[in-house]
Structures are given as C-alpha cells and as structure tokens.
Amino acid sequence: METDVEVTRRSFMRGLGITGGAGIAYGAMSTLGLAPAAADTGGRTFRPPRRSDLLGAAQGDHSVVILGGGPAGLCAAYELRKAGYTVTLLEARSRPGGRVWSVRGGTEETDLNGETQTCTFSDGHYYNLGATRIPQGHITLDYCRELGVEIQAFGNQNANTVVNYRGDQPLADTSITYRAAKADTYGYISELLKKATDRGALDDVLTQDDKDALSEFLVDFGDLSSDGRYVGSSRRGYESEPGAGLNFGGDTTPYSMHDVIRGGIGRNVSFEFGYDQAMLMFTPVGGMDRIYHAFADELGGDVIEYGAEVRSMKNVPDGVTVEYVRGGEQRSVTADYCICTIPPNLVPRLAHNLPGEVIAALGAARPSSSGKLGIEYSRRWWEEDERIFGGASHTNRDISQIMFPYDHFGGDRGVVVAYYSSGGSQRAFESLTHKQRLAKALAEGSEIHGEKYTRDIASSFSGSWRRTKYSESAWASWKGAAGHGGEAIPEYELLLDPVDRIYFAGDHLSNAIAWQHGAFTSARDVVTALHERVAASA
Amino acid sequence: METDVEVTRRSFMRGLGITGGAGIAYGAMSTLGLAPAAADTGGRTFRPPRRSDLLGAAQGDHSVVILGGGPAGLCAAYELRKAGYTVTLLEARSRPGGRVWSVRGGTEETDLNGETQTCTFSDGHYYNLGATRIPQGHITLDYCRELGVEIQAFGNQNANTVVNYRGDQPLADTSITYRAAKADTYGYISELLKKATDRGALDDVLTQDDKDALSEFLVDFGDLSSDGRYVGSSRRGYESEPGAGLNFGGDTTPYSMHDVIRGGIGRNVSFEFGYDQAMLMFTPVGGMDRIYHAFADELGGDVIEYGAEVRSMKNVPDGVTVEYVRGGEQRSVTADYCICTIPPNLVPRLAHNLPGEVIAALGAARPSSSGKLGIEYSRRWWEEDERIFGGASHTNRDISQIMFPYDHFGGDRGVVVAYYSSGGSQRAFESLTHKQRLAKALAEGSEIHGEKYTRDIASSFSGSWRRTKYSESAWASWKGAAGHGGEAIPEYELLLDPVDRIYFAGDHLSNAIAWQHGAFTSARDVVTALHERVAASA
The missing domain is CATH 1.20.1440.240 (de novo design (two linked rop proteins))
Structure with missing residues (x-):
C-alpha cells in the first residue's frame, strides 16, 4: 500500500542477499511459457481444497472456527467451504472486510478517541479508508474474477497532479x-x-x-x-x-x-516504478469492500456471525474452544481447528493458553499508524479548474498526499482523500478531533491547490487505524526487520506454524504486508496446511 | 494520437523558436489562478453562440450547410444550433463520427480494395478503429461532460506489457x-x-x-x-x-x-512523457463513437442527412449551393454559409469554384497511412497468463504495437488490437486482404507474446484509413512543415480564412492533428468567426 513499505521491502531483500536470482524478468519468462503464472504462490501452486480430498480419507465432518472477517478470514472460509468444511466465522464488526473499509453515506463509527462520526456523502460516493488499489500481479484480481466483482483502472499516476514540498530548498x-x-x-x-x-x-x-x-x-x-x-x-x-x-x-x-x-x-517519481505501485493499477467499481460483500454472499448467512467479540481462544483436547460475546450474550464455539486472523497486536488481550514465546512473537509485529480523511466537494474543481482526472498530488506536509476520485468523472460532485499519511505524519492527525483533522487538512491542502480547496465542501469523514476499534493498527512492522517480510526473523517464522490446532493468518505473515494479496496468500497457505493435515489424519 | 506526431510537433515548435515562452508550468499557473483554464482556446475563450446575439442584430433566419459528420462537423452543427441557426449536415456514411469509428458486431464495410468485411464480435465488445484515447487537457472531455458521455481510464502505459525489438542488437x-x-x-x-x-x-x-x-x-x-x-x-x-x-x-x-x-x-519509455500521451488518459465507456451518437441525438433527426454524398460545393451570390446524391437521387441545398469538413485530400474531387490557390493549399495537407486490426479472443490469455490488464506492447515490427482491451476485465473474451501502425509500417498492411493482414499480424504478434497468440481467435476485423471510403487518409501531414502544425506554412494559413462563404474546419487546421480536440477547436474557431460575421452583418 505504501511507498515506504516498498522501499523497505527492497532494502530488506537486498540485505538478505537475495538480489540476483537465477531468473530473467517474470514477464519475459511467462511470455515464453517458462514461469508459473504470476498468481502462483512461489514454488507451490495453490490448489483449492476439494471435497473429494476428504472422501474416503478423513472420516466425518471437519469444523473450523475462523476469527476475523477481513481478507484473510473470509478467504480462508471461502476456500474451506469448497471442500465442505463446517465453518464458523466470528467478526466483531457489523460488516465484512476488516481494514478494507469503504466509507459512504450512512457509515457510522465511534473511534477510540470516543468521537462518533456519521458519513453523509451523496449516494454513490465513497472512499476507501483502507485498501484502495490492486496491482496486476496480485491474486486479489483473481478473486475479483472468481467472485464476479467488476474492476476498473485506479489512477495511481497522473501527469496533471502536482508536487509541492515545504522547506528551504x-x-x-x-x-x-x-x-x-x-x-x-x-x-x-x-x-x-x-x-x-x-x-x-x-x-x-x-x-x-x-x-x-x-x-x-x-x-x-x-x-x-x-x-x-x-x-x-x-x-x-x-x-x-x-x-x-x-x-x-x-x-x-x-x-x-x-x-x-x-x-x-x-524526488517522488520513483513511486511510479515500484513493483506494486506501477500502473496499471485497479480497484473494484463501487468500493474495495465489494470484494468482501461478495465473499460474504458466497458464504451465505450461516457462516458469518457479525457483532461477535472474541474473548477467549484456547486449544482443548482435539479442538479449539472460542468464547465470544454477541448481542450482550456470552457464547462459545468449539471446532476441530481455529484460524486466527485477529491483528497480532490484539491477540494477547484474549484469554488464551498460547505459549509465552508465541505471545512474544506476536509482540514483534508492531502496530503502525495510517489514516485518511475524505471530503465530498459539491464541485469537481480539480477537473474543471486543473484538468486533474484522478491520481494524487504529493507533498512532504503531514497530509502526504491528496488523492482525487477515480469515479464519477465529469459529475457534479466527488470525494477527495485530503490526506493519506502514515508514521509520524499520521500521528500528527490521529489524536485530533475530526474537526481539527479537517482544519489541518484544509490548511495544508490549500497551500497546494489554492484557496478553492476550502470551498464547496459538502461533508467529510476521517479515520485513523491506530484509533479504530478491532484494528488499532494500519499494518504490522516487524521488530528488527529491515523491511516488511520476516524470513530472517524468528518471531515471524514461529507464527507460520500452528500452535496445536490454532493457525495464524493475515497479511502480517506475508511478504505483501498492507496488501490484500498478503492476506489472501497467507489464508491459502493455512488452508492448504490444515487441509493436508486433515486429509492425512484419516 | 501518435508518438511520431508528438515528436514532430515538438521539433516543429522548437524549429520556430517558440521554446522558452514567458510562462511557468500550466498546472502551477492554474493552481494559482493565473492562467486560463486548460480548455480555453489560447488567448480567446470560446463562447458558444447564443440566440440573443442575433436578436435585433442580424435579421431573419440564418442557415449553414455543414459537409461531414465527423468531430468538426458535428461540433459546428451543435454549437450553431445553440443560437438557432438552421443547420443541414450532410454525411456520406450511414453513421456519425467520421474517422472516429468503433467497430462492433454488425459493423459492415467495403474498403477501396473492394473487400467487404462484416464484424461478428460478441455483444458489448468492440475496438476503436480511429481515435481511441483522450488526454486530460483536451476539450473532448468537456464535450463528454456536456453531452453526458460516461468516460473511463484508458490504459496508455502498463508495466506488465512488453517491448520486443527485431534487429542485430x-x-x-x-x-x-x-x-x-x-x-x-x-x-x-x-x-x-x-x-x-x-x-x-x-x-x-x-x-x-x-x-x-x-x-x-x-x-x-x-x-x-x-x-x-x-x-x-x-x-x-x-x-x-x-x-x-x-x-x-x-x-x-x-x-x-x-x-x-x-x-x-x-527506447520507447519517452512515449509516456508526451504531452498528449501521459497518463492519465481517458476514453468513453462503450466506444469513442458514443460521443458522436450523443451529438447526433442532441441535434435531433432533422439536421443530419446520412448517406449524402456531396458532389459539388459552390459559392453563389449570397450563399453556398451544395449538390449531393442521396438514395440514388440528385439533391441540392443552398444555405447562407457552408462549413466544409470533408478531408482536404477529397475536396478537390468535388465540383467547385474555389480559387486555384485554395486547391493548391488543400493539396499541401498530405494524406497519411494508418490502420488497425482487432481480434476477438475467446480467452483473455493476456490477463490469465501474463497479468496484463490493458496497455500496449511495442515493437519495431510492422504491427508496431499490440493494444489490450481496457474493458471487460476478468471476463471470458476480449478484443485485442493486433496492430496500430502508421506510415511505412501501415503501408505493409493496407494493400493486403484482411486474411493476409491477419496472418501477418499473428506471425509478428506471436513472436512477441508466444504461440498462444494464434489460438482462441473468435473473429477479426481490420481497417486502413487510406483504403477507407470518404476518408482515404488517417490524418494530414502538411507539406514542408517539420511537424503537424502549419503556422509557418502559407497553405495552412490560407485555409484558415473562408473562401467567400465557405469555411474549412477539421483537425488538419489545428495544432492537434489526429486528435478530436483539433477538430473541435477548429470547429469552434469557425463557428465563432461565422457567428461574428452574421451578427455584424445586421
């Protein structure tokens, strides 16, 4: 999702001496039919579990309780259902998607600062407070195809947007x-x-x-x-x-x-060259959350329990018992296996019987700050006055960037993302009230796009992932790792293995942190391992 | 539309010593409110003619006959109708748009080689045989907005497409x-x-x-x-x-x-930096011809006569008489003024009473070769096998480029433009039969994207503008000009003035040759001049 993630990934890979493998460019290889398709998971191609794998092998019914209805949890549930597993997915929020969150009219949220915002954007207008773009290589696009989610180009580069850097230079x-x-x-x-x-x-x-x-x-x-x-x-x-x-x-x-x-x-042109930022980029029509509503629709009404706050997750003999609160009631579910996609920073707050080293490992995945603020304007001044149709302006101010809408071109209104920042730039926003955030965003934005930036504002809505319940982090930064992967980090590797019957999944356990692709590939790896274990346990 | 046009424009501008004007970047200027909006026509902002301009000024009804229903002709008709001019537009083809031609199932055309092709693409699939992309600065986008034509991003750059150059290097x-x-x-x-x-x-x-x-x-x-x-x-x-x-x-x-x-x-990366090729680029949803159907719809059924082949265009006392054949019948129309948007290479074939120097000037706008061939594949191998979602691969073979569809992402079929070439590369195709063109396109394309390029072909359709009736040219190349404009060329300047009551309009009389913007701005200039003349003639 982030420039800095890409930069650190590269540094990290190089630090490990991985640079200079045996291959040639992926594109050229696959052109020649020498390479696996880009969506393959490295050496091992993901094969969705099939009901026939279990017939005559593992006897009886096999159940999995999945904690979290974000990309990893929904993907795992979806794939396991293909083989007929009994799946229960517990999601604390009232919606699917997790950090994939499209804010539109009617969205209401009380953040951990205690402030409640209700979004009043016009019909059909929204912005993605979390994930908003998809590179061509990511299996996210495969799920869009499989689930029938319509995609469109995402303007990740625009010759008409501007750079504007504060300083003495x-x-x-x-x-x-x-x-x-x-x-x-x-x-x-x-x-x-x-x-x-x-x-x-x-x-x-x-x-x-x-x-x-x-x-x-x-x-x-x-x-x-x-x-x-x-x-x-x-x-x-x-x-x-x-x-x-x-x-x-x-x-x-x-x-x-x-x-x-x-x-x-x-200074910022190299953003466009990044492996996972280079055009062409894509996004679902109508909001990134369309993917997760499609997953949920596929799963049907029996699998997902919304509003289910998990309080306890424990390995028990031949299974895992999860206790949760839903509608004010204490509930419990015991399944053969558990896939925990709860963010690593929140897992230790559960009652659990995880080993100390696992808790320590979870603590090595450090939470990070990021957030956005969307403004609905009643005039598309960026198109009418500046001939900007999508893309983003960039700055070294705290707002970091201003992202212009990739939909409703030529319309009479639109939602601009007035900041999308992370790290220290985001920390300058996250403790503010929404009104203060907006004021700061307008002050900085008008230094870039002029006084009109402060006019024709219909409404706005902001979110900061550190202050968002059930997340409290935008993505994980692994302690001591130069980048966003964890090959050389014992804590990361430890969490790739199940704790008895509890598996961990999520983008934090991938080499595509902060990307849906990372969550999906992690879910697939866990589903594969779990399925192989079940099939072998006959 | 073309790299080489952009290159020669730049050389041309520099040759005239225009480089190094007094300004700063357009974007920064308009940010500060110092510059006119990008769509303004230079020093003079286009003001659509209004009925009130004529009331009490020029008496009576004012009529204009417009020859040609491409971008220039339709734009002129549309703007003149705003002020209540009586407009007759004669279009030889059975459709609006001229060289803006979207080929889809049912499209039938007999070319000047005598070959008839009938397109059998699946419903909803098409390609633009002529204009296919719109830069953000062009007023083409303003007409899309005004006419309610929905636009989408056009993939004019893609990190996953390939280059492949023949040679000894x-x-x-x-x-x-x-x-x-x-x-x-x-x-x-x-x-x-x-x-x-x-x-x-x-x-x-x-x-x-x-x-x-x-x-x-x-x-x-x-x-x-x-x-x-x-x-x-x-x-x-x-x-x-x-x-x-x-x-x-x-x-x-x-x-x-x-x-x-x-x-x-x-060698080709600078294509992405071109003023009118840099991302983000746009195109109408459903085909570029949607713009011209929208113009035609706005004009209503009384203005345009399709199937009208003009044979004669003559200044007569106080008017212009145009003779044409429609439905096998000789017809004639006399109007106060005429706007001729017939390609300059075809005007001299009319019966006319134009001065010799005007005919000579028209001859200085030399016709050029360009064309495309579209293949409908029943499998989107470029997405499935190569993770290419739009954009183009480039080569120095005659096919020049392979353009991938920007619609139906993730679908089960799609239309690939197997060549879009011009100049000598196109002349290698234009005299061939369609079958021969396809064979050559497949041979060259499979050298770039492998043997699968020749499989899963549902149907195909090609066109070459030099061999297309009523056009016989892709765009004009001005004799003796280093580039595509004509400031320093007497022939170009001569045609900017009317011949008595006949005005010439078209992209060839603009600094955006081969772009719809050029045709629109030319039409606007002519409409302005004509309207000022009428209003002053009271």
Whole structure:
C-alpha cells in the first residue's frame, strides 16, 4: 500500500542477499511459457481444497472456527467451504472486510478517541479508508474474477497532479505538475550524462558504440536540443492548451538545472516504478469492500456471525474452544481447528493458553499508524479548474498526499482523500478531533491547490487505524526487520506454524504486508496446511 | 494520437523558436489562478453562440450547410444550433463520427480494395478503429461532460506489457516487460551519472551541494546499491509473485549495462512523457463513437442527412449551393454559409469554384497511412497468463504495437488490437486482404507474446484509413512543415480564412492533428468567426 513499505521491502531483500536470482524478468519468462503464472504462490501452486480430498480419507465432518472477517478470514472460509468444511466465522464488526473499509453515506463509527462520526456523502460516493488499489500481479484480481466483482483502472499516476514540498530548498512551496517535474528532471540528468560521456569521463566503462547508443537514448529521454542541452519541452505542458489555427498554446520555461536538482522536485517519481505501485493499477467499481460483500454472499448467512467479540481462544483436547460475546450474550464455539486472523497486536488481550514465546512473537509485529480523511466537494474543481482526472498530488506536509476520485468523472460532485499519511505524519492527525483533522487538512491542502480547496465542501469523514476499534493498527512492522517480510526473523517464522490446532493468518505473515494479496496468500497457505493435515489424519 | 506526431510537433515548435515562452508550468499557473483554464482556446475563450446575439442584430433566419459528420462537423452543427441557426449536415456514411469509428458486431464495410468485411464480435465488445484515447487537457472531455458521455481510464502505459525489438542488437527478439526495461535503463543511467559526478567530471557545472542532491536523487531513481551500482531491483518484477510465509518470490537478474544500452530496450519509455500521451488518459465507456451518437441525438433527426454524398460545393451570390446524391437521387441545398469538413485530400474531387490557390493549399495537407486490426479472443490469455490488464506492447515490427482491451476485465473474451501502425509500417498492411493482414499480424504478434497468440481467435476485423471510403487518409501531414502544425506554412494559413462563404474546419487546421480536440477547436474557431460575421452583418 505504501511507498515506504516498498522501499523497505527492497532494502530488506537486498540485505538478505537475495538480489540476483537465477531468473530473467517474470514477464519475459511467462511470455515464453517458462514461469508459473504470476498468481502462483512461489514454488507451490495453490490448489483449492476439494471435497473429494476428504472422501474416503478423513472420516466425518471437519469444523473450523475462523476469527476475523477481513481478507484473510473470509478467504480462508471461502476456500474451506469448497471442500465442505463446517465453518464458523466470528467478526466483531457489523460488516465484512476488516481494514478494507469503504466509507459512504450512512457509515457510522465511534473511534477510540470516543468521537462518533456519521458519513453523509451523496449516494454513490465513497472512499476507501483502507485498501484502495490492486496491482496486476496480485491474486486479489483473481478473486475479483472468481467472485464476479467488476474492476476498473485506479489512477495511481497522473501527469496533471502536482508536487509541492515545504522547506528551504529552491522551488519550495511551489506547486509543480508531475509532467513538468519529470520533464525538467529527466531533461537535466540526460544533459548531464551526455555531457559527461561526451567529455570521455566514462570511457573506461563505455565503448564508443555504447556512447553513441546512450547519447541517442538520452536525447530522446531528456528531449534534448540538437546541441545536447535541455531547454524545455512540450512534455511540461503549455501556457494554455494548443488549439486550432494559430493557437500554438505557448511553450513554458523550464526551471533552472540548479533549482531542479537542489529543489528535489523529482524526488517522488520513483513511486511510479515500484513493483506494486506501477500502473496499471485497479480497484473494484463501487468500493474495495465489494470484494468482501461478495465473499460474504458466497458464504451465505450461516457462516458469518457479525457483532461477535472474541474473548477467549484456547486449544482443548482435539479442538479449539472460542468464547465470544454477541448481542450482550456470552457464547462459545468449539471446532476441530481455529484460524486466527485477529491483528497480532490484539491477540494477547484474549484469554488464551498460547505459549509465552508465541505471545512474544506476536509482540514483534508492531502496530503502525495510517489514516485518511475524505471530503465530498459539491464541485469537481480539480477537473474543471486543473484538468486533474484522478491520481494524487504529493507533498512532504503531514497530509502526504491528496488523492482525487477515480469515479464519477465529469459529475457534479466527488470525494477527495485530503490526506493519506502514515508514521509520524499520521500521528500528527490521529489524536485530533475530526474537526481539527479537517482544519489541518484544509490548511495544508490549500497551500497546494489554492484557496478553492476550502470551498464547496459538502461533508467529510476521517479515520485513523491506530484509533479504530478491532484494528488499532494500519499494518504490522516487524521488530528488527529491515523491511516488511520476516524470513530472517524468528518471531515471524514461529507464527507460520500452528500452535496445536490454532493457525495464524493475515497479511502480517506475508511478504505483501498492507496488501490484500498478503492476506489472501497467507489464508491459502493455512488452508492448504490444515487441509493436508486433515486429509492425512484419516 | 501518435508518438511520431508528438515528436514532430515538438521539433516543429522548437524549429520556430517558440521554446522558452514567458510562462511557468500550466498546472502551477492554474493552481494559482493565473492562467486560463486548460480548455480555453489560447488567448480567446470560446463562447458558444447564443440566440440573443442575433436578436435585433442580424435579421431573419440564418442557415449553414455543414459537409461531414465527423468531430468538426458535428461540433459546428451543435454549437450553431445553440443560437438557432438552421443547420443541414450532410454525411456520406450511414453513421456519425467520421474517422472516429468503433467497430462492433454488425459493423459492415467495403474498403477501396473492394473487400467487404462484416464484424461478428460478441455483444458489448468492440475496438476503436480511429481515435481511441483522450488526454486530460483536451476539450473532448468537456464535450463528454456536456453531452453526458460516461468516460473511463484508458490504459496508455502498463508495466506488465512488453517491448520486443527485431534487429542485430543485444536483446533483439526478446520480450521484456516495461517494468524491467525501465528499471534496468534507469538503473544504469543513474549509476553512470553518479559515477561521472563522483569523479568530478561535471565539477564545472555542479557544486558539491548540487552533487550531493543529485546523488541522493540518483540512488532512488535508479534503485542503486549502497556502493552506487545498479544490481537489480524489485521494480523489474519477481521470478514468481511473492506471497505469504517464506515465499519471497525470488528476485530477477538485470540485463548487463552493455546489453541495456546497446539493445535500446528503453527506447520507447519517452512515449509516456508526451504531452498528449501521459497518463492519465481517458476514453468513453462503450466506444469513442458514443460521443458522436450523443451529438447526433442532441441535434435531433432533422439536421443530419446520412448517406449524402456531396458532389459539388459552390459559392453563389449570397450563399453556398451544395449538390449531393442521396438514395440514388440528385439533391441540392443552398444555405447562407457552408462549413466544409470533408478531408482536404477529397475536396478537390468535388465540383467547385474555389480559387486555384485554395486547391493548391488543400493539396499541401498530405494524406497519411494508418490502420488497425482487432481480434476477438475467446480467452483473455493476456490477463490469465501474463497479468496484463490493458496497455500496449511495442515493437519495431510492422504491427508496431499490440493494444489490450481496457474493458471487460476478468471476463471470458476480449478484443485485442493486433496492430496500430502508421506510415511505412501501415503501408505493409493496407494493400493486403484482411486474411493476409491477419496472418501477418499473428506471425509478428506471436513472436512477441508466444504461440498462444494464434489460438482462441473468435473473429477479426481490420481497417486502413487510406483504403477507407470518404476518408482515404488517417490524418494530414502538411507539406514542408517539420511537424503537424502549419503556422509557418502559407497553405495552412490560407485555409484558415473562408473562401467567400465557405469555411474549412477539421483537425488538419489545428495544432492537434489526429486528435478530436483539433477538430473541435477548429470547429469552434469557425463557428465563432461565422457567428461574428452574421451578427455584424445586421
């Protein structure tokens, strides 16, 4: 979900010396039919459990109680039902999806600050307070297909959105379109590299033929003039849109090389190259939660108990007993197995008989801050005034980014995500009241998109995952890990194994933390292990 | 519409010394409220004609005959009707849109080679044989909004599509994902520039602070290791998709610096930076022709005569007389004014009384070749096998590119554009029969996406604009112009003025040739001029 997650994943992988495997690019491999499909789970292809696996093998009925109706829990329930397991899924909230939460008119939530918000967005308008985008490689798209959830492109990159960075550097506090930031940055680095190679500064590395080929590339990449300089480019945009007749629009003037380099206006372009952020990206039509309502519909009314707050989870002889409160009543369920997808930071609060080392391991998955605030505007000023149709503006202010809607294009209203921040930038918001959050978001946002940012506001709604009941974390950050995976971390590895008949699942036990894909692959791994165990127990 | 058009536009603008105007980036300007909205036509904002302009000014009824029901003709008719002009629009085809042509089941066409094709695509499937994408700045989006045409994102860039270049160079005939091509290219140019600056090769240009800032940028931009080398990146993709537990996917190995530079695998990345190709891009839901059906619906049944082949267009005293054939009958219409949007290459074939210099000027707008072939597959192999959801693969073969559908994601079938080529690459197709075109497209396409490219084909349909009746050209290339505009070209400028009461309009008279925006802005200019003339003639 996050730039910083991707950055740290890369660092982490490199730290482990994994860089430089035996393969070539996945795309090229699968083109040649040499690689497994992208959705495969590494060496082991997931095979959904089948009823026939159990017939004649494991006798009788097999039951599983699943704790949590987010992506991992629902996916596990869905896959286990394929083989006829008796599944009970306990979800504390009144809705499926967990941290996949689409906020729309009627959404009501009391946060852990004690504040209750009720969303009054217009019909058909929403934003995803949690997961909002899907990369092409993730099996999330496979579930969309399998469940009949319609998807659409998600605008994860837009030449017309802007960067605006506070600071003392050149071009500070200036809103610069991505197209201009990229054109100037690429222009000058091309000019510089061409100059250096022309001077022979890299002759020990490059042959004359290399230099010729590189020069040809750089002239195109940087849009350089015939004398090898960057002097501007139509890629930056025009003073006004070119039209017919003699209306050539008028070229713009690039910023100086010094300002571009020292201002760091290209600092965020690598976001677009990230493995799980590069376009094209996707999202379900009507909200990310459509996936989980589809899971719930598939499971039918008997499997999921909403409003079920789990209080106790204990291995007992030949099973697991879970106690929970629902509708004010104490209840209990005992099943052959349990899959616990409750966030690792909340599991230790249950009554349990887990070993101390497991509790310690859960504690190594540290909760993190992230949140969003959505504003419904009654005028799509970003389209009408700035020709921005989707995508996000970025800043080093606490709001971090402003995300524009990818739906209702050309309509009369729309929901803008006024901040999506994490870490320290989010902590600046999470203890505030909603009104204070909105004020801060408007103050920072109007520094980027002007005074109109504060007008035509119909309503707003915010959420902070650290202050959201039943989550209290946006995603897990593993203690001591350089990144978001846990191969080298004993605590992570420990939790991959069941504790007797209790299995843990969730994106925190994957290499795609904060992604639905991580939750799904974790659920699949647990379902596979559990199913193999049952089938072998005949 | 085309890379090469964008490239030549840029060269052309620079040739005229227009580079380096007085402004800053458009986006930043409009952010600050300093610039006109992007859709404005340069210095002069288009104001639709109003009935009140004529009341008490020009007496009586005012009539205009419009030749051609493509974007320029329909836009002109639509705007003139706002002020109550009596408009007759003659369109030779049986449909609106001209070169905006969405091919779907039931589409039938006999081309100038004499071959008749009937499209049998499944319900809801189509491709745009002409215009297929809309940049955010273009007024095409304003007309979509005004006419209630729903738009969606168009995948004009995709990390999972591939490049594959024939030749003797390294990595020739190898399918490489865009994500890998970009990661390796950016990695090595970052490594090289960092090395050069570290060596002091650019110390006359860069201060130490500049060098530090540049280095920080390059490490991020190229995903360099701590010692400043490019040794691969997760941005390239993984050997297989990372999942849960210990499935880290496995990193890939980058190509060598020499191969990347000499192979030119990054040669096409600048396509994504083009002013009118940079994401986000848009297209109407259901086909680009939805815009023109919406125009036609707005105009109502009395304005447009389909199947009307114009034979003669002559200025007569106080009007223009147009003769045409419809339903086998000779017909004639005389109006106060005429707007001729017939392609410039076809106008001289009419009977006319235009001056010789006008005919010569029309001849300077030279017709060009372009065309597409759409294949309906009964399996979405690009999604299932290659995780490609939209976007295009590119090659230097004659097919030039393979465009994947931006609709019906996750469905059971879809239409792939198996080539979209222009110039010499298209001339290799246009004289072929459809069967021959398909065979050539499959042969080249399967070199890129494998043998599956030739399987699961339900049907196909192709078109070549040079061989398409009533067009005979994809777009105009102005003689002697370095690019696609015509400021410095007397022939272009001559045609901006009316010949007595005949006005010319079309994208060929704009600085957005091959774009609907060019046709619309041209139509608006003509409507404005005509309306001002009528109002002044009171």
